[in-house]
Amino acid sequence: MKRTRLSKLFLFGVLLALVGMLSVSCGEGSESSDGFPSRPVTMIVPWAAGGMTDLSSRALAAVLPKHLGVAVNVVNRTGGGGVIGHLALSQARADGYSIGAVTVEITMMHNMGLTDLTYQDYTPLSLMVDNAASITVRADSPFENVQDLIDAIKTNPGSIQASGTSRGGIWDLARIGFLNTIGMQDSDMPWVPSQGAAPALQELIAGGVDVVTASLSEVDALRQAGQVKVLAVMAGERLSEFPEVPTLKEQGIDWQLGGWVAVMAPLGIPDEHKAILVEAIGKTIEDPEFIEALTQAGSNIREIQGLEFMTFLKEEHDKMERSMTLAGLKQGQ
Amino acid sequence: MTDLFSFQGIMALVLGGFYGAIFGAIPGLTATLAVALFIPIAFFLDPGVALPAIIAISSVAIYAGDVGSTVARIPGTPASAAYFGQLFRLSRKEGPLYSLGISAMGSAVGGVIGALLLILTASLIVMVARQFSSFEYFWIAVLGLMAGVFASGGSALKSFASLLLGLLFATVGVDPTLGFPRFHFGSPQLMGGLNYIVAMIGLFGFSEVLNHVFKPDKDYEAELDTEGNARSFFIRPLLLVVKKKWLVLRSSLVGVMVGFLPGAGADIGSWVSSSIEKIKNKGKAEGEDDDEIILAGTSSNNAAVASAWIPALSLGLPGDTITAIVLGIFMMKGISPGPLLFDQQPGLITSLYLTFIISNIVLLPVFGYMSALMAKKLIKTPMPLLLSVVTALCIVGSYAINNDVYDVWIMAGMGFLAFFLKRGGFPLAQVVLGMVLGPILEQNFMVSAIKSRWDLTSFFDRPIAILLMVMTIIIIYLGVRYSGRMFQKTDIEELTED
Amino acid sequence: MNKIMKADRAFFYGLVVLALGAFTFYISSSFPDLPEGHPGPGLFPRIIGACLALTGLGLIIFRKKQDVEDHSLDGQWLLVLMLLGIILMYPWLHRFAGFLVALAISVFGVALLLRIIWWKSLVIAVLTTAAIFLLFKQLLQVPL
Numbered sequence: 001m002k003r004t005r006l007s008k009l010f011l012f013g014v015l016l017a018l019v020g021m022l023s024v025s026c027g028e029g030s031e032s033s034d035g036f037p038s039r040p041v042t043m044i045v046p047w048a049a050g051g052m053t054d055l056s057s058r059a060l061a062a063v064l065p066k067h068l069g070v071a072v073n074v075v076n077r078t079g080g081g082g083v084i085g086h087l088a089l090s091q092a093r094a095d096g097y098s099i100g101a102v103t104v105e106i107t108m109m110h111n112m113g114l115t116d117l118t119y120q121d122y123t124p125l126s127l128m129v130d131n132a133a134s135i136t137v138r139a140d141s142p143f144e145n146v147q148d149l150i151d152a153i154k155t156n157p158g159s160i161q162a163s164g165t166s167r168g169g170i171w172d173l174a175r176i177g178f179l180n181t182i183g184m185q186d187s188d189m190p191w192v193p194s195q196g197a198a199p200a201l202q203e204l205i206a207g208g209v210d211v212v213t214a215s216l217s218e219v220d221a222l223r224q225a226g227q228v229k230v231l232a233v234m235a236g237e238r239l240s241e242f243p244e245v246p247t248l249k250e251q252g253i254d255w256q257l258g259g260w261v262a263v264m265a266p267l268g269i270p271d272e273h274k275a276i277l278v279e280a281i282g283k284t285i286e287d288p289e290f291i292e293a294l295t296q297a298g299s300n301i302r303e304i305q306g307l308e309f310m311t312f313l314k315e316e317h318d319k320m321e322r323s324m325t326l327a328g329l330k331q332g333q
Numbered sequence: 334m335t336d337l338f339s340f341q342g343i344m345a346l347v348l349g350g351f352y353g354a355i356f357g358a359i360p361g362l363t364a365t366l367a368v369a370l371f372i373p374i375a376f377f378l379d380p381g382v383a384l385p386a387i388i389a390i391s392s393v394a395i396y397a398g399d400v401g402s403t404v405a406r407i408p409g410t411p412a413s414a415a416y417f418g419q420l421f422r423l424s425r426k427e428g429p430l431y432s433l434g435i436s437a438m439g440s441a442v443g444g445v446i447g448a449l450l451l452i453l454t455a456s457l458i459v460m461v462a463r464q465f466s467s468f469e470y471f472w473i474a475v476l477g478l479m480a481g482v483f484a485s486g487g488s489a490l491k492s493f494a495s496l497l498l499g500l501l502f503a504t505v506g507v508d509p510t511l512g513f514p515r516f517h518f519g520s521p522q523l524m525g526g527l528n529y530i531v532a533m534i535g536l537f538g539f540s541e542v543l544n545h546v547f548k549p550d551k552d553y554e555a556e557l558d559t560e561g562n563a564r565s566f567f568i569r570p571l572l573l574v575v576k577k578k579w580l581v582l583r584s585s586l587v588g589v590m591v592g593f594l595p596g597a598g599a600d601i602g603s604w605v606s607s608s609i610e611k612i613k614n615k616g617k618a619e620g621e622d623d624d625e626i627i628l629a630g631t632s633s634n635n636a637a638v639a640s641a642w643i644p645a646l647s648l649g650l651p652g653d654t655i656t657a658i659v660l661g662i663f664m665m666k667g668i669s670p671g672p673l674l675f676d677q678q679p680g681l682i683t684s685l686y687l688t689f690i691i692s693n694i695v696l697l698p699v700f701g702y703m704s705a706l707m708a709k710k711l712i713k714t715p716m717p718l719l720l721s722v723v724t725a726l727c728i729v730g731s732y733a734i735n736n737d738v739y740d741v742w743i744m745a746g747m748g749f750l751a752f753f754l755k756r757g758g759f760p761l762a763q764v765v766l767g768m769v770l771g772p773i774l775e776q777n778f779m780v781s782a783i784k785s786r787w788d789l790t791s792f793f794d795r796p797i798a799i800l801l802m803v804m805t806i807i808i809i810y811l812g813v814r815y816s817g818r819m820f821q822k823t824d825i826e827e828l829t830e831d
Numbered sequence: 832m833n834k835i836m837k838a839d840r841a842f843f844y845g846l847v848v849l850a851l852g853a854f855t856f857y858i859s860s861s862f863p864d865l866p867e868g869h870p871g872p873g874l875f876p877r878i879i880g881a882c883l884a885l886t887g888l889g890l891i892i893f894r895k896k897q898d899v900e901d902h903s904l905d906g907q908w909l910l911v912l913m914l915l916g917i918i919l920m921y922p923w924l925h926r927f928a929g930f931l932v933a934l935a936i937s938v939f940g941v942a943l944l945l946r947i948i949w950w951k952s953l954v955i956a957v958l959t960t961a962a963i964f965l966l967f968k969q970l971l972q973v974p975l
Contacts, residue, residue, distance in 0.1 A: 079525025
């Protein structure tokens with residue numbers, strides 16, 4: 001009895017070894033570089049299905065095949081505050097068949113000690129979405145413009161509370177950068193962490209907090225319902241979808257921040273594949289179908305490619321490092 | 334959203350009922366496992382199809398647990414364990430079709446009562462829940478945890494230990510409020526946290542495979558022919574239900590109440606109800622009141638299946654392990670359960686209600702009759718064969734949830750943990766409860782504390798919060814007072830372990 | 832002798848829970864606090880650790896003596912470890928040989944461990960893998 005079991009397991013072991021050898025011998029190679037792309041492309045999304053990044057990426061994946069010629073499959077790799085998905089993309093095979101959404105968190109995670117990854121671990125292809133942060137207050141709030149808010153913070157530091165996402169999240173950094181630009185401290189308008197923009201807005205309306213710094217597109221539904229008013233948007237210039245909302249810059253404060261989504265590939269993909277991808281993605285972002293899908297999802301399209309994109313990434317990287325150091329969010333050193 | 338009465342919707346109900354009948358009938362394969370193995374499929378179906386299928390699976394599986402008791406004297410699911418002796422005795426005396434008929438009709442009536450109460454109370458609770466802020470959610474989570482400690486039916490200390498394990502697992506990964514990574518030991522996979530659905534597949538599915546490899550179950554022999562006819566399955570039991578309507582109603586209400594408590598669910602519901610009848614009928618001769626005890630247990634466990642959805646839908650808290658899976662599916666689909674669900678997805682809610690009614694009125698009798706006829710064959714399906722397939726589904730299921738092969742390790746680790754927990758008499762559902770409630774508890778505490786600038790008296794400021802706190806204290810008081818007494822006589826620990 | 836063994840099992844469980852609690856508390860005591868000295872991400876793990884340790888103590892103190900013969904921990908440990916081994920290898924197989932081969936091999940191994948004769952195991956492995964492939968990949972478009 002025992003003997004037969006052992007022989008079975010031996011058989012199993014032999015089989016395993018065989019497959020092992022087989023897979024090692026034919027794993028690599030047999031990949032011709034001409035005729036790219038010849039099979040479906042996988043797009044890794046580091047955030048959960050149904051979120052802003054996921055919706056934008058799925059919109060891209062739906063239209064991209066028209067310009068690339070092959071199907072694009074979206075794969076959600078969620079968790080770890082985005083670390084898992086970003087890591088998966090950086091470790092994917094650099095053959096052009098793996099692309100992914102890289103979000104603004106790539107400029108933040110390494111500062112918090114979550115990972116060593118930075119934008120330099122990818123081949124940037126194109127920026128596609130940039131949702132600028134807002135300064136939103138209740139409709140019946142006494143603040144009519146940003147100056148009112150600043151005066152209130154200055155006369156009574158710490159009395160006004162803001163919310164929008166978790167501590168150290170993108171909208172928290174929007175607040176920190178804003179406070180820093182007007183010469184105030186982190187604790188002068190303290191942060192109440194929330195599980196996202198929707199609960200924060202609920203708190204805002206219920207009177208639990210006074211300011212929400214989530215993106216303009218996230219607060220827009222309540223703005224149209226007349227329950228909140230937007231004092232400013234943290235963008236370089238007024239957004240085409242919201243021409244009536246003034247920027248911070250117009251009101252004398254030079255601070256911009258947005259939650260952006262870019263398309264990137266692992267480091268070291270062949271140049272000709274990169275060129276093909278960049279061109280197809282560029283055409284997709286300008287495609288009316290894509291524009292309509294993103295507008296419906298409430299995202300602002302912003303297309304930047306090439307050298308200009310590298311400069312953008314470098315600026316974002318440095319800006320975040322500064323803000324997070326000031327806020328005491330940077331770990332180590 | 335796919336309509337319930339589309340081809341797909343009806344197929345989901347029929348196939349779900351069939352799948353539930355098979356899993357329920359086979360000892361060792363529980364209703365929770367049936368739903369857990371259905372997860373990877375459910376994730377990729379429209380929620381309008383997936384959720385009705387889950388309702389059909391769980392309703393039929395809880396009933397079908399009685400098929401195992403009838404044919405082989407082995408309860409198919411823990412929810413049947415409370416009265417399996419009576420059921421077996423009755424099927425020897427009056428034929429299996431009659432005894433299964435009682436259990437099917439009792440289940441159907443109990444299920445309908447549970448569903449009606451779900452429909453009525455869920456909307457009421459939602460109205461209250463609209464006023465909830467982080468303070469109330471904190472207290473709700475505390476209430477759920479305390480109920481979970483005492484709802485296991487076994488040792489309160491052991492179920493507290495299980496709950497704490499679940500809470501500990503929930504803290505692994507990046508802290509969702511403060512962004513600080515905890516207990517990741519340098520692994521990016523752990524930094525993503527432990528997905529409780531993956532954990533459930535391991536706890537309830539893979540642990541069965543480990544158990545069997547460790548010590549194979551004795552081969553059970555089907556001893557009975559399924560003689561009898563449709564009349565003894567449908568008519569006579571129905572007459573009994575009508576005669577004993579107060580008993581059925583009482584047991585169903587007990588089932589609803591128990592099912593509502595987080596962590597309790599159908600297993601405990603049937604224990605409480607049949608214990609009540611056993612205590613009431615103490616003077617009677619052995620065997621005389623078998624039909625009453627069966628009726629009490631079976632109506633109670635199906636009522637609990639439905640009422641576990643009340644907190645799940647209205648508050649986003651699971652009533653049992655099955656609704657914990659349902660909440661996971663909601664989250665993966667980007668649907669947030671709770672008051673908002675009723676505004677955003679009224680169609681989904683209506684079709685869920687409808688499914689409960691259909692499952693209990695149509696599916697239960699039909700599949701009940703079918704599985705009573707097939708019982709003998711069903712129960713002879715070799716366990717090793719089934720468990721091989723279960724292993725494959727465990728692997729695929731845990732992988733497909735997040736496309737991460739290393740989740741297979743988490744799954745296996747949880748299976749190994751469950752292997753030990755079961756042998757020590759620690760309940761498994763409490764681990765899941767801790768994993769689900771942990772983040773809710775911690776996030777709402779942190780947000781409330783920071784919002785009120787660490788003025789902890791603010792937790793006792795609001796009327797609903799105080800009410801919830803008082804309820805928590807009552808639960809602790811009742812739990813400490815009665816939990817030991819109620820269950821010592823029935824020796825629940827030993828019996829639910831299988 | 833046998834009785835002591837039984838009592839020891841309850842003691843062993845309690846001890847593991849106690850140790851886990853202490854370990855949790857120790858690790859989480861190094862988590863940072865929020866500004867102004869308010870407790871931060873370490874608060875809950877510390878509470879959980881302390882409760883676990885107390886529960887472990889309770890399990891040790893209130894452990895019951897069992898008179899029933901206890902066989903719950905004798906069985907085929909070797910086979911359990913082999914089963915875990917197969918699952919541990921799965922991610923590696925998946926990466927190098929792909930989903931189909933990895934799953935078929937794993938199911939084959941598990942079927943053998945479940946004491947199914949080898950050719951039946953092979954059939955089960957192939958059929959199960961094929962069924963899952965058809966259902967998940969083809970019908971439901973799940974990336975595998």
